Amino acid sequence: ETGVTQTPRHLVMGMTNKKSLKCEQHLGHNAMYWYKQSAKKPLELMFVYSLEERVENNSVPSRFSPECPNSSHLFLHLHTLQPEDSALYLCASSHKTPSSYNEQFFGPGTRLTVL
């Protein structure tokens, strides 16, 4: 596998379920990100991890819980979600935390539907 991979690609869950999204990067990068992409809103940054430490949390509800066990893996744990949380969840990685010359590499996303 190369680049940034995400599993699952599609997920349907009820509001009382608990599920996890997984992201893996094979690029040797030090920073990883979770984004939410909804149909009618700009791409929203949720969490940033740099060297496995969370450095940014953009006022995300506690029903979303990130975990970064090492620099190659990032998880997003989901519980008691709401229908408005249905969106495409994108993971990205970069060589280091944002700077002018830093390119983010995105995974293909997980399409989440909350019933």
Added chain:
Amino acid sequence: TQLLEQSPQFLSIQEGENLTVYCNSSSVFSSLQWYRQEPGEGPVLLVTVVTGGEVKKLKRLTFQFGDARKDSSLHITAAQPGDTGLYLCAGVGTYKYIFGTGTRLKVLA
């Protein structure tokens, strides 16, 4: 709150036509990036502009960063069906990227 407004939101043109997409903000960014996203995939970086007034060319795509580093434009010459996709600008700040509202482009053969 930093916002990046893109215009137009949607654009459908014939193959061979030229087009310009705009990205505007009231905030100053240290740099600005343009991405293209195709269905079922994540965004892919096209270019980063850093200096006010900078112009960069990528084949038929020309990117410009405003003198005040608050706005940017993307011009496509002789558009092709392969240019179809969602174009996103992103302002780069400390520990974060602020993404624009997006321009969805469709180029008809």
